[in-house]
Amino acid sequence: PSNISAWWNFGSLLALCLGAQIVTGLFLAMHYTSDISMAFSSVAHICRDVNYGWLIRNLHANGASFFFICLYLHIGRGLYYGSYLYKETWNIGVVLFLLVMMTAFVGYVLPWGQMSFWG
Numbered sequence: 001p002s003n004i005s006a007w008w009n010f011g012s013l014l015a016l017c018l019g020a021q022i023v024t025g026l027f028l029a030m031h032y033t034s035d036i037s038m039a040f041s042s043v044a045h046i047c048r049d050v051n052y053g054w055l056i057r058n059l060h061a062n063g064a065s066f067f068f069i070c071l072y073l074h075i076g077r078g079l080y081y082g083s084y085l086y087k088e089t090w091n092i093g094v095v096l097f098l099l100v101m102m103t104a105f106v107g108y109v110l111p112w113g114q115m116s117f118w119g
Contacts, residue, residue, distance in 0.1 A: 003081065010074040017067040024060040025107075028053075032110070039112035064104060071100065 031050050033042035046053040075097070077083075084090045109116045 007077040
């Protein structure tokens with residue numbers, strides 16, 4: 001189509017970010033303890049004692065932020081180009097957006113730090 005521009009790349013960037021989030025999340029899950037009294041300590045253990053754990057955690061945290069930047073640009077592009085006119089596709093996108101928001105909230109709470117408590 002004639003209106004294809006760089007704005008149409010954000011769907012692919014979302015897939016790339018999601019893949020990176022899954023890979024780094026799996027590596028973090030290998031050392032994470034989900035017990036309430038041990039969760040924060042396990043995150044500290046990942047950052048201090050696991051080889052490149054600090055890097056994987058920072059990639060995961062910053063990857064989540066980059067994912068949401070791409071997501072909002074993707075939604076903005078859809079609004080600008082009138083993609084909401086395709087009701088079924090748009091509704092699937094809204095459901096996926098809500099699922100992503102819920103998943104991000106759970107990921108935000110998992111470390112059981114002060115920010116997690118007040119989140």
